Amino acid sequence: MGKRRKLVTIKDIAKQAGVSISTVSFALSNPDRVEANTRRHVLRLAREMEYSRVRKLKKKGNIGLIADDYYNLLFGEFYDHVVFGILEELKKRKLNVLVESTGKDPEYFPRMITKNLVDGVLFLGKSSRDLIYIAQQKGIPSVLVGHPIPEVELHTIVADGRSGAFQAVNHLISLGHKKIAIITGEPLFDPITADRLEGYRFALGQAGIIERKEYLVEADYGKPDTAIAATKKLLELADPPTAIFCTSDSLAYRAYQVIKNKGWKIPQDISVVGFDEISAPAYAELAKPELTTISVDRQEMGKASVEILLDIIQNPSKTAYRYTQPVKLAIKNSTTNI
Structure with a gap:
């Protein structure tokens, strides 16, 4: 029988990073309180050392919706219908939604995550790896909607x-x-x-x-x-x-x-x-x-993303999976025989 891998602690990360234990703790729990370069260094080491912690969160009935800008959420050419589907499904299930934009700032960490205000988060489009990692370390189930991120193990739904x-x-x-x-x-x-x-x-x-x-x-x-x-x-x-x-x-x-x-x-x-x-x-x-x-069917994609998120909230140990939304050819008038 093989040896059980030693669990990585905050103390181990602090030693490797050359910072205090409290700095590591803040970087993982309240990232806004840590200087940007130090925070990035700590988060990178935590990922490389495969640090994780298990947190039991009290259910709040809130779902977070995060995008890089509000325009993309409400009027974006692709995501507008996705958001409509998300809101429709959340309303149907009598769940609240908290909406926030990172404003294309990779150093910004939404309060819904840092303060554990939500039961789960839907990330629309491209998102910061550090932001996703913070959500994971806080035990907040998350789903990437519309755009996978290389080397990030997270439930994702994309068009096929x-x-x-x-x-x-x-x-x-x-x-x-x-x-x-x-x-x-x-x-x-x-x-x-x-x-x-x-x-x-x-x-x-x-x-x-x-x-x-x-x-x-x-x-x-x-x-x-x-x-x-x-x-x-x-x-x-x-x-x-x-x-x-x-x-x-x-x-x-x-x-x-x-x-x-x-x-x-x-x-x-x-x-x-x-x-x-x-x-x-x-x-x-x-x-x-x-x-x-x-x-x-972007509206259906939004609804499906909510179903996926609620499933992993109920089954947090479920292995990260990439879901594909079926697509179909819509023949109009811009193609013809040669």
Whole structure:
């Protein structure tokens, strides 16, 4: 029988970090009271040393909802419907919701976490690793909604990017397209981008189409206008694509803008497919013809995130799992036979 691994204590972390025990305790419990560099150093060591503590929390009937900004929560192109689903499900279950924004400040720690005001937290979009770690150390069940974080073991729910990208590209292939480009919205190692890129490549591979590196261009989900330069790059190639798959609708509508400015017609001259099926008033003048896209039931995704969170509140020992929200191809008017 193997030796039982020695439990790491706050004293062990303090010794390794070269700080006092009280500093470590504050870094884990009241992070705002510790200088930023010291706090980051302590939290990194605590993670590396696999420190954990078990806390029994009294149920409060409150669920936390945290995003990097309030605009993303209420009006964000993707998360608005997710939030509606969350609020609807919480109301149905007679639970209160506390909403807070970190304001894109990685050094900010919401009071609902530092003061243990909630039974569980839903993190929308990208979140600070340190913030998530603090929640874990306080024994607060948490779920990442919409965006996984590499190397963070936490229950997560995301749209099925692999399946969606495969469906999108397979649709273009079925129309006779072989020169299919992709505009991604994040660095290629980002989990969301990696999933959708994998689906794109799988569809090409199954059809025996060789991927062309010049047909892969990067933009930025947070700055959709970056898709303008990406699209220009594709259209200026000596052998431009006959179809473009954009990993989000916001990128696809920017591609529309460039294509139309060039005097090309969609889909007669080039087909375009998006992802998410968003509908934002700002795009009204750009959204013609209607965009073929991958439909994500975001409201259902919000409801599912609440169900997942309530499940792990009741079963805290449940192993972290990545849940995928099913998606489906929504064929509109931006694609046609070649």
